[in-house]
Amino acid sequence: MTKTLIVASLLALSLPMTAMAGPIESACLKSDRKQANRALCGCIQQVADMTLKGGDQRKAAKFFRDPDQAQKVRMSKSDRDNEFWARYKNFGETAQAYCAG
DSSP states (O other): OHHHHHHHHHHHHHSOGGGGOOHHHHHHHHSOOTTOOHHHHHHHHHHHHHHOOHHHHHHHHHHHHOHHHHHHHHHOOOHHHHHHHHHHHHHHHHHHHHHOO
16 A cells, blocks of 8 residues: 555656646646746636636636637626636636736
8 A cells, every 4th residue: 555655656746747737727838828838827727726616627728729719608698608707707807816927
């Protein structure tokens, strides 16, 4: 049992940082935005971890690749999309306040 824990710990430490990145951080780092860097994207992911559940994070991460999708969700008449958009807006405002240098 102890040997298994040691091996698991060593494997975790040897993984590249992007392997441990959340969906928002990964999408941010892969985006073509000039400002995207590990520190900023990591900060944004920390805010996402505080304000969005996993499914919301995955949905929001898709907006980095397809910003038009964000507009579709924002304009949607569905209660589910409107509830998500309220959470996403809170995430964005919090990230801006927390991570904007």
